[in-house]
Amino acid sequence: MTSQTLASLDDTELSRYLEGSGLRFCVGPYTYALRSPLPIIRYGLARLYADHPLAANDGFADFHLSFRANGLLDFLRGHIHFQVDEQSPFAAIPKAQAYAFLEWGMNWCVSVTLHEYLKLHAAVVAKNGVAVVLPGLPGAGKSTLSAALALRGWRLLSDEHAMLEPGSNKLVPLPRPVSLKNDSIELIQAFEPSAIMGPVSEDTHKGSVAHLKADLASDSHDLARLPARFLVFPRYQAGAKLRLSPKGRAESFMFAAHHSFNYSLLGESGFDSMSRFIDNLECFDLHYGSIDQAHSAMESLLHGRYGA
Amino acid sequence: MFRVWRLTGPARFYDRSESAFVYYQVDSGDTHLLSETVFPILKALAEKQRSTTELLDHLCQSDGLGSGVTEEQLVQQLQSLSAAAIVTQD
Structure with a gap:
């Protein structure tokens, strides 16, 4: 990691990296190397990853990502392939949806690797050094809630992966933009008009998708692992x-366990890790009808006023 | 010769004295959320395999299922656990 952030690159330099040897930037302890000729990717990165540290250009990268057109048919259809380590794990995608696929692809990299951690499909937010894990099935509202909390002074450790050190309740920070879908996009824009959003990808298999810049806390890119204290099912x-x-x-x-990417894969050590994780937490259900309500409930958790 | 009940394989328990507990089957990785009422049955079978009568005696002595439990109720519980491939009868 260098002391420079992506914001230190002007548009020309960003293009040069993306269309040349690749842009290397850090997300928590991991480095992504990305190559892309697409203006929408450059635009999205400049808006959403401005405060992410850059990695040394000739250094190690954990994940090598690229967007590439494969032949005339892709060109005629306006499609492009998203590649990870020179492999195409997904079908070709419309260029207009490339930004959403970049974020999903980055999620995928973490989901299918890094099995040294117990990984839950969950957002993680923190305030005053106290981390709260928010697992959620699609539609449960975890991303909308974590976006709102990030806009109200909470630190976002992750929108998608709660990564636990086995045998502890310490979480690895993986701060990335929050994925918002359909009505949640306008809801968050109304909640905080100054919120910084990336490109909107229309007509994806999840509908309209946009991402929110959520590394707003001063310690957003701190690499120290944070202990989880609460598990809240929104x-x-x-x-x-x-x-x-x-x-x-x-x-x-x-x-x-149901929300874990690799509980089953880890076998008995997954059971042990989950047992210790749950033992160190206070667990809650949070049913809510507005993000203001949910925000006040989360604040009450921090102050020990459960059910207040 | 009495038939005996046994667990279908090695197991782990996550029990924190609530109304439910987690039962983990080591060989398959299957993880079940079970009612606390069957906890003493599975704990007893984790110690050793037992016939229905032996199991009933053990549970009544340890008061695990309450002294009023009948053999019929116990067999019903065991059959449910058997249907979930948690116990089996040899």
């Missing part, structure tokens, strides 16, 4: 009354 339902209620440890264990 559930959004329009108009619902706020309810923050304790959840049993055994039930939380099962839900967390």
Whole structure:
């Protein structure tokens, strides 16, 4: 890692890296090397990754990503291939959706590797050194909630992966933009009009997708691992009354295992890691009908006023 | 010769004295959320395989299922656990 951030590159330099040897930038302890000829990728990176540290241009990268057109058919269709380590794990995609696929591809890299950690599909936010893990099935509202919290002074450690050191409850920070879908995009823009959004990818398999710059805390790119203190299962339902209620440890264990990328893969050590993780947490269900409600509930957690 | 009940394989428990506990099957990795009512049954079978009568005696002595449990109720529980491939009868 260098002391420079992506913001130190002007548009010409950014293009030169992206279209040449690759742009190397850091996300938490990991380095991505990215090559792309697409202006939409350059635009999205400049808006959303401005504060990410750059890595040495000739140094090691954990993940090598690229966008490439493969032949005349892709050209005629306006399609492009997203590649990881020179392999194309996905079908060709419309160029207009490339930014969303970059973010999904970066998620995929973490999901299918790094099995030295127990990984949950969850957002992680923190305040005053206290980390809260927010697992969620699609539609549960974890990304909308974590976006809102990031815009209200919480630190975002991750929108997608809670990565746990085995045998501890320490989380690896992986700060990246928050993925917002459909109604959540306007909702967050209304919640905080100064929020910085990346390109909107329309008509994806998830509908419209945009990403929010969420590394707004002064310590967003601090590499120190943070202990998890709370496990909160959010559930959004329009108009619902706020309810923050304790959840049993055994039930939380099962839900967390269900939300894990690699609990099964880790076998008995996954069971041990999950047991220790859950034992070190207080677990809650959070049902909410508005992000203001959910924000106040999360603040109450920090101050020990559960159910207040 | 009495038939005996046993666990289908080695197992781990995550029990924090709540209304449910987690039962982990080491060989398959299958993880179940089970009612606390079957916890003493599985703990007893984790110690050793037992016939229905032996299991009933053990549970009544340890008061694990309450002294009022009947053999019929126990067999029902065991059959449910068997259907979930958690216990089997030899």
